[in-house]
Amino acid sequence: AAGVIQSPRHLIKEKRETATLKCYPIPRHDTVYWYQQGPGQDPQFLISFYEKMQSDKGSIPDRFSAQQFSDYHSELNMSSLELGDSALYFCASSSSATDTDTQYFGPGTRLTVL
Amino acid sequence: QKEVEQDPGPLSVPEGAIVSLNCTYSNSAFQYFMWYRQYSRKGPELLMYTYSSGNKEDGRFTAQVDKSSKYISLFIRDSQPSDSATYLCAMDDPGNTGKLIFGQGTTLQVKP
Numbered sequence: 001a002a003g004v005i006q007s008p009r010h011l012i013k014e015k016r017e018t019a020t021l022k023c024y025p026i027p028r029h030d031t032v033y034w035y036q037q038g039p040g041q042d043p044q045f046l047i048s049f050y051e052k053m054q055s056d057k058g059s060i061p062d063r064f065s066a067q068q069f070s071d072y073h074s075e076l077n078m079s080s081l082e083l084g085d086s087a088l089y090f091c092a093s094s095s096s097a098t099d100t101d102t103q104y105f106g107p108g109t110r111l112t113v114l
Numbered sequence: 115q116k117e118v119e120q121d122p123g124p125l126s127v128p129e130g131a132i133v134s135l136n137c138t139y140s141n142s143a144f145q146y147f148m149w150y151r152q153y154s155r156k157g158p159e160l161l162m163y164t165y166s167s168g169n170k171e172d173g174r175f176t177a178q179v180d181k182s183s184k185y186i187s188l189f190i191r192d193s194q195p196s197d198s199a200t201y202l203c204a205m206d207d208p209g210n211t212g213k214l215i216f217g218q219g220t221t222l223q224v225k226p
Contacts, residue, residue: 004157033213040122042202042216043158056211090157094212101212105150105157 002027004093004106012112013081021076021109025093031055032074033103034066037088049074050096081113117141120203120217129226133190135201137217140184143208144215147179149188150202152219158202162188193224 005024013019025032031050035043045058049068060066063081068074078085088110092103120137127133135149146165150158162177164170164186170177176189190197203217 031212035214042218043214045207045213045215048211048213050212056207056209056213058213088155092214101146101206102148102160102163103212103214104160107157108155110155 004091004104006089006091006106006109008109009107010110010112012114014114015081015083017081017113019078019081019111021078021089021091021111023074023076023091023093023106025072025074025091026095026104028097029093029095029104030072031094031096031101032068032072033092033094034060034074034076035090035092035105037090037108039087043090046076078111083113086111086113115140116218118203118205118215118217120220122218122220124221124223126223126225127193129193129195129224131193131224133193133197133222133224135188135190135203135220135222137186137203138184139186139205141205141208142181142184144205145208146206147177147186148204148214149175149177150204150216152200152202154199158204161201193222195224195226198223 033048034046037043046060088108092105149162167181178187200219202219204214
């Protein structure tokens with residue numbers, strides 16, 4: 001079965017640079033979530049989109065922005081990168097058509113800021 | 115204090131042992147409870163999904179939810195070395211926006 005696809009899998013950036021992470025949800029899933037997981041930490045919710053509209057916002061810095069496109073893929077844009085932004089970034093998708101709204105996670109993008 | 119508390123371990127058991135993993139939570143409004151398994155440098159993989167109180171069994175895995183005690187458990191029977199991973203409990207945000215609130219994760223090692 002098709003899973004959530006994230007690209008790139010690994011990304012190395014310098015401080016103050018910009019990064020763009022992409023997420024392709026499971027086909028027919030209409031909701032996308034972004035999470036940030038620091039080393040040894042649990043995933044922290046950043047932002048979510050339903051039907052291309054932002055549905056919720058968590059502890060996402062103002063330097064970050066995201067959107068969901070007409071084909072339901074989503075991009076997380078990160079500017080003025082800081083060392084503390086180094087983490088695993090996960091995208092998850094779900095379908096509002098199901099009773100459970102179960103979230104399925106992608107493999108993650110490992111961002112390293114030098 | 116975190117909304118969801120989970121002992122990070124590590125927990126080391128011999129192959130074949132029964133493993134018990136637990137989480138406590140503070141918000142009585144949580145209704146959906148999940149267990150995810152995460153291998154090193156991989157994304158969380160959904161193991162079990164439970165709505166409200168009760169038990170749910172799937173193969174070697176059993177999830178229990180006790181809402182009166184705000185306590186959830188995951189039991190793994192006949193544990194295998196391939197079960198070695200970090201296990202994260204997660205709960206839905208009561209605001210019904212779908213976002214998940216995770217426990218810190220328990221690292222499990224099953225020794226052959």
